[in-house]
Amino acid sequence: MKKRIQFSLVYRDMWQSSGKFQPRKDQLERIAPVIIDMGCFARVETNGGAFEQVNLLAGENPNAAVRAFCKPFNEVGIKTHMLDRGLNALRMYPVPDDVRRLMYRVKHAQGVDIPRIFCGLNDVRNIIPSIKWAAEAGMTPQGTLCITTSPIHTVEYYSNIADQLIEAGAPEICLKDMAGIGQPAMLGALTKAIKTKHPDIIIQYHGHSGPGLSMASILEVCNNGADIIDTAIEPLSWGKVHPDIISVQSMLKNEGFDVPEINMNAYMQARSLTQEFIDEWLGYFINPANKHMSSLLLGCGLPGGMMGSMMADMGGIRNVINGILRGKGEKELSMDDMLVKLFDEVAYVWPRVGYPPLVTPFSQYVKNIALMNLLTLTQGKGRFVMMDDSMWGMILGKSGKVPGTIDPELIALAEKQGRKFTDDDPHTLLPDALDGFREEMQKNGWEAGPDDEELFELAMHPEQYRNYKSGQAKKNFLVDLQKAKDARLGSQLTPEQLAALKHAKADAIVAPLGGHLYYEFGGASECAPCLEPFIGQHYKEGDTFCYIQAKWGEIVPVPSDLGGKLVEVTARQGANVRRGDILGWIERDKD
Known part of the structure; x- marks a missing residue:
């Protein structure tokens, strides 16, 4: 029999790759024992990027949810892990060092064992400080490689990054195939290269199902030395999410690997509970398109988790473009026309901005540049006209060094606009901020919470936390939920019935x-x-x-x-x- 393969359930990412919100604390408490009863998971992803922010947006305290969800897994020895965006920590924009350092102390106290630390640019300067801070806090730092397919993202490129992360103290490496476009043969060769040089390093593979390569990739990495595979469960597996545990276990078992058995009664109960959460309220924020796979993703390399928001963005811009085309007497674009144009434009933009791996937030930046280009091209203004400071920050080096080279056209445009490129270590550009947030909490009479977890939440998500504390977040959420319910109900009503429901x-x-x-x-x-x-x-x-x-x-x-x-x-x-x-x-x- 071949080596033992362990499985991780990415319960947080299942929801993020499907819709907007995460289950509530009480729902997480209900499903945790059932996940344990399945008997096949050595690890569970309990929180991380987006989890805490969207809980705040729903008017929920994420700290209470993290503690409650982690506790039963801690008690039975199942390791918990979280997604950590390196320089951006748990949000979409950079976080000061003192706030990042506090995060690991808070998360360790809450019961999280492993932070999966990644940089969307694979810039080790954004990862190595977090490896040190996580280890100091008693956590097991997992260095992460953001996988994509381009002329510069080779086995040698990734192996060199892995060497640096391991040297910095990471005992584990994750191959984060966030768009599922990593080619299976390359992933197998990369796994073998890391294991040959570092045989004691644990390798965990995380691959989305979007374009359909994930099962082949799982087989390749396992045959070349991987130790742990991320999986999902129905009804949120496949589509833009992750392969289902049943299929992965069956494939690897047939290949001769030593894999744990699945308690199918518990699986069906977890499946039923997850569907119950969807039916109760989470399903109102799930885009049906995210349940489908698409080979079109191979060409553009965009991650499945952002497809829902991308389609909404694209629909709005398409309306504007079609208005311009109508004014010119030209043929309007269908959604399929628009999708092909957008994917082609992403393919044009991506190499010119230096081939950043298309993962949060850089996938959003590249997509937004491409989308705005389609608009300004239609207007006759050319490309790269509507770019904000975040998009420019990626290009100028403020978020880290892009893997490739910036196109001369963009260099000239930056110079014309008085923008400066930088080689500075990104995290040194941010002043510490905790003292200011402590003062705000004292002024408002807010408690810092156990292990300073409430202070951390304010510092990590200031706007969302303030709305949560004031109660505005809950009010906004209830309004959004009612709108979503009305929209679904409206699709089932006659025009006369729908008109009767309209408010003033x-x-x-x-x-x-x-x-x-x-x-x-x-x-x-x-x-x-x-x-x-x-x-x-x-x-x-x-x-x-x-x-x-x-x-x-x-x-x-x-x-x-x-x-x-x-x-x-x-x-x-x-x-x-x-x-x-x-x-x-x-x-x-x-x-």
């Missing part, structure tokens, strides 16, 4: 979230000094009024509600708006 007409267009504001008034430049000429423009119900680019990269269309005539614009193009800000006023058409 409102004139103010309000920002649903914070971020940078973009208008598209008849092709107006983002630098338009004055928007008054567009007063009087008419909107139909549901038309897009503007777009807000969130801090985490998602481009969210803001609807014009019930439509009417634009009478005032109260926020400038490119403004940094907050949730709840009034963006403009629309005079309703008379019935």
Whole structure:
């Protein structure tokens, strides 16, 4: 018999790759014992990137959820692990050193054993400090390689990074195939190269199912020395998520590996509970497209976890583009036309911005550049016109060094705009911040919590935590949930029934979230000094009024509600708006 292979259940990532929110604390407490009863998991992913932020957005305390979910696994010796975005820690933008250092102390105290530390650029400067801080806190740091397929992402490239992470103290290496486009043969060769040089290093493989290569990749890495495989369970396995534990176990068992047996009664119970969570409320925020696999992902390399938000972004921009095409008397684009154009544009942009592995947040940045390029090309303005500071930060080196070289066109554009490239270690560019957050907590009379976990939460997710403490987050969440329920109900009603459900007409267009504001008034430049000429423009119900680019990269269309005539614009193009800000006023058409 071949070597023993262990399995990990990526319960957090199952949800993130399917929809917006995570299960509540009480739901996690219910399913944890059932996962244990399945008897096949040596590890469970309990929290990490996005988990805590979306819990706050739902008005839930993530610290309580993490402690409750980890506790039963800790008691039976199942290791828990979390996703850690290196320089970005648990959010989409950089985190100061003192906040990152505190994170490992907090997470260890909460019962998390292993942080999976990655950098979207594979820049070891963003990973090595975290390896040291995690070890100091008593955790087992797992150095991570973000896998993609490009001319520069070779076995030698990745092996060199693994050598540096192991030398820095990482006893484990994760091959994070976040888009599932890693070629099986390359992954097998990489696994063998690391194991040959470092036979005692544990290798864990994490591969999404999106384009359909994951099962072949699992077989290759196992045959070349991998130790642990990430898996999912129905009803959230496959699609853009991960292969199901039953199929993975069957394949490896038939190959002659020593694998644990699955308690199928417990599997069916976990499956039923997960479906119950979906039916209760989480399913309202799951994009049905994320349940499907697509070989188109091989060409663009975008991760499956962001496909839902990408389709929403693309739909909004398509409406604007089609409006421009109609004005020119040209053929409009279908969603399929738009999808192919976007994937082709990603393929154009990606090498020119230095081949960053397409994982959060860089997948969002590259996708957004490509999407904005399609818009500005249609307007006749050319490419790389609408890029914010986050996109430029990736290009300029503020987030780390990109693996490839930046295109001369972008270098010249940066120089023209007075932007400076940097080789500085990214984490040295950020001043410590904890003292300021301590003062804020004291001023508000907030407790720092056990092991300073509440202080950490404020410092990691300031905006979301403040909304959570004020109760605004819960109110916003309940409104969003009701809208989602109404939308699903509306799809089942006649037009007359749907009209009867509409609430009173409102004139103010309000920002649903914070971020940078973009208008598209008849092709107006983002630098338009004055928007008054567009007063009087008419909107139909549901038309897009503007777009807000969130801090985490998602481009969210803001609807014009019930439509009417634009009478005032109260926020400038490119403004940094907050949730709840009034963006403009629309005079309703008379019935």
